[in-house]
Amino acid sequence: MLDVRRLRLLRELAHRGTIAAVAEALAFTPSAVSQQLAVLEREAGVPLLERTGRRVTLTPAGHQLVEHAEAVLERLERAAAELADARRGLAGPLRIGTFPSAGRVIIPAALALLAREHPRLEPMVAEIDPAGVADALRAGELDVALVHDYDFVPSASDAGLDTEPLLEEPMYLASPASPPDSWGGGKAGGAGGPDQDQGQDQDPVGRWSEAPWILAMPGTMCHAMATRACQAAGFSPRVRHHIDDFSTVLALVTIGQGVALIPELGAGDPPPGVVLTRLAMRRRTRIAFRRGAGAHPAVAAFAGSLRAATGG
Template identity: 70%
Template sequence: MLDVRRLRLLRELSLRGTIAAVADALAFTPSAVSQQLSALEREAGVALLERTGRRVVLTPAGRNLVRHAEVVLERLEQASAELVDARRGLAGPLRIGTFPTAARAIVPTALTTLAVHHPGLEPMVSEIDPAGVANALRAGELDVALVHDYDFVPSPAEPGLATEPLCTESLSLAAPSAGAFAGTPAGACGTAEGAAVSHWRDAPWITATPGTLCHAMTLRACQAAGFTPRTRHQVDEFATVLALVAAGQGVALVPELGVGKPVPGVTLTRLPIHRRTRIAFRRGAAGHPAVAAITTALRAAVPPELRIPS
């Protein structure tokens, strides 16, 4: 009989690439991971790994077993959901991952609703960049998370995870309301025509930090317009970005949830670029009562103009 915990380790190795990365993510020692995988090979009766020096890769049998492991883990999530559903009431921790703008604009209202309908649940919110969500969900560090992608930065499907759409936002180009930067077209500042990304090729730009989806989105939007932005500031928090724009420090691309109230000194012009937010969870967990409860609460918390018609 194959041990499910060892199957999970094999699946993680196929995704993370090294035993050290698996050990770090799942709070094991590398030697413990190696021992468990060796035990799995003995259970399977075939070689699952090929070791060359410090490198370890999956054999064809190992890759095939990972495909079966995905199905097994999904069914276990479904079984867990049914067991919870059989109990009366929901209780215990619910670990929620979110990116900062959703943490401010959506999550607090959702938690208020959750407390009214399911007072036994204990939501625990952690800010996390969407790029790190998949590993955190698969490792069991999160139960549900909000993730996003952009028109220029689509997110690939993640093994072992499922998502449901939550909302869609337009992006706007934020520019100082008065005065133009050197090199921008005459009259560009604050005009609908000047809001086209290409009109700001010579302006200083404010982007998110490298490695984030927001940074990649700005870079690719500018490249699609035929130039590479001249970055002056790298800031992740959109309120700070808008304050810098108002101070004449540059232009930036900002999603609707990142704007909030109008900012004096900033002109926002909507662009045909969108950000889509989705609710992510482990495959098979959609029917889990706690996941269903927070999903319902999150949908109700989305501003009406951003909701996706059902």
């Protein structure tokens, strides 16, 4: 009989690529992971791993077994959801992941609604970049999370996860009202909030090709989005600052330190001196959870609170 815990280790190796990464994510030692995978190979009766020097890759049989593991783990999530639904009332921790702008604008209202309906539920919120959500959900570090993608950065599919749409928002180019002439962008007009559709350029991103740019930290989806948007406009951005917090980004734009791309959730209260030009680009936010866990009453209750908080 194949052991579910060992199947989970094999599934994580398929996603994370190295035994060391699996061990770090699941709080094992690398030697313990290797030993458990060796036992799984004996249980399976066929080689599941190929070892070349210090590298380990899955054999075709290993990949096939991972597909079965995904199905088994999904069924276990569904079973846990049904058992939770049979209990009276929701109680205990619910580990929630969010990106910062949703954490500031959406999460507080959703948690207030959730507490009103389920006072014994204990939400525990952690900020996380959407790029790390899949690993955190599979590892059990999170139960549910908010993720986003952009027109230029679609979300990658993951066999172990499901998502549901929550909201869609426009993107804005944030620029100073009086940019230096050396930037080549010209005057951008008066400052305005995100409800004001400033600028009618055919290429509102390309007009700032000579300006310094403020991007998120490398490795994040926001960084990839801004980089690809600039490349689509025909240039590579000259990055001056790497900042994840949109309030800080807007403060730097105000004093002429650069231009940036900001989603609507991050541009709700811009400081004076910032011009927000609405773009055709969109950001989409989704609710993510382990496949099979969408019916869990705690996850479903939180998803319902999120939709109520966003008017969905």
